[in-house]
Amino acid sequence: MTSKSIPIVGVICDRDIIGPHPFHIAGDKYLQAILGGSKCQPVLIPALANDLQIEQLIELVDGVLLTGGYSMVNPLHYQDEPAHPDTKLDVERDNSSLLLIKAAIEKGVPLLGICRGFQEMNVAFGGSLHQNLHHVGQFIEHREDKDLPLEQQYSESHTIKITEHGLLHTILNEKSIDVNSLHTQGVNELGDGLTVEAVAEDGLVEAFSVNSANSFAMAVQWHPEWQYKNNQHSIKIFTEFGKACANRQKVKQHNG
Numbered sequence: 549m550t551s552k553s554i555p556i557v558g559v560i561c562d563r564d565i566i567g568p569h570p571f572h573i574a575g576d577k578y579l580q581a582i583l584g585g586s587k588c589q590p591v592l593i594p595a596l597a598n599d600l601q602i603e604q605l606i607e608l609v610d611g612v613l614l615t616g617g618y619s620m621v622n623p624l625h626y627q628d629e630p631a632h633p634d635t636k637l638d639v640e641r642d643n644s645s646l647l648l649i650k651a652a653i654e655k656g657v658p659l660l661g662i663c664r665g666f667q668e669m670n671v672a673f674g675g676s677l678h679q680n681l682h683h684v685g686q687f688i689e690h691r692e693d694k695d696l697p698l699e700q701q702y703s704e705s706h707t708i709k710i711t712e713h714g715l716l717h718t719i720l721n722e723k724s725i726d727v728n729s730l731h732t733q734g735v736n737e738l739g740d741g742l743t744v745e746a747v748a749e750d751g752l753v754e755a756f757s758v759n760s761a762n763s764f765a766m767a768v769q770w771h772p773e774w775q776y777k778n779n780q781h782s783i784k785i786f787t788e789f790g791k792a793c794a795n796r797q798k799v800k801q802h803n804g
């Protein structure tokens with residue numbers, strides 16, 4: 549029985565230790581949102597960094613998803629003070645994502661960044677992060693309360709104002725929406741060639757797009773993958789990303 553092939557989306561893994569061993573892992577909710585929301589086949593990309601055959605890999609996928617993650621982007625990537633020794637880092641994830649972002653933009657592969665992925669994309673374009681938003685003194689609380697049940701951790705936490713006539717505005721057709729918020733870090737300096745698509749009520753950048761991209765290239769600080777089926781805005785984001793991936797697949801099939 550022949551079935552129509554669906555676009556393939558590469559999902560970056562975290563490298564984390566389980567028991568005595570390192571593993572490459574990705575959150576199920578991201579894979580479900582790609583499968584059901586974007587109608588694409590998710591495949592995991594291990595955080596093998598410079599051992600990844602990026603040029604070969606980027607041709608195999610029709611889109612790239614950079615997921616959230618509890619580890620922090622190493623501040624050495626944006627020339628800031630070294631992270632506090634207790635900070636959970638993931639050097640291999642950093643180095644893998646930065647290579648993937650470059651390759652996806654160069655090759656016109658649709659790219660969606662979520663939370664940590666949003667922060668990685670900002671850094672990849674020369675931007676910087678506040679390592680601890682709650683220490684800066686001008687921002688509302690953007691962290692989740694990890695002592696609460698997950699439903700409450702991922703519940704809507706603040707409003708974002710959407711840039712009129714931008715990509716996100718075109719996708720959502722909304723001037724503002726409420727979003728969840730589960731992040732310690734956030735955009736300090738916006739990277740070169742990025743356009744702000746939304747800001748929080750405290751002025752923190754919450755979404756941006758990539759000016760030079762030949763395809764969908766957007767990143768959001770919140771978590772649209774969380775229970776995406778129950779959120780019309782999330783459905784629209786994953787649907788739009790999926791359409792871009794399907795278009796990439798069609799162009800590749802046409803070009804043979």
Ligand SMILES: N[C@@H](CCC(=O)NCCCC(=O)O)C(=O)O
Nearest residue numbers: 616617618619663664731732733
């Ligand atoms: N570690 C960064 C990014 C926060 C983030 O991605 N949180 C979600 C982790 C769990 C999930 O994938 O839902 C920061 O704290 O700023």
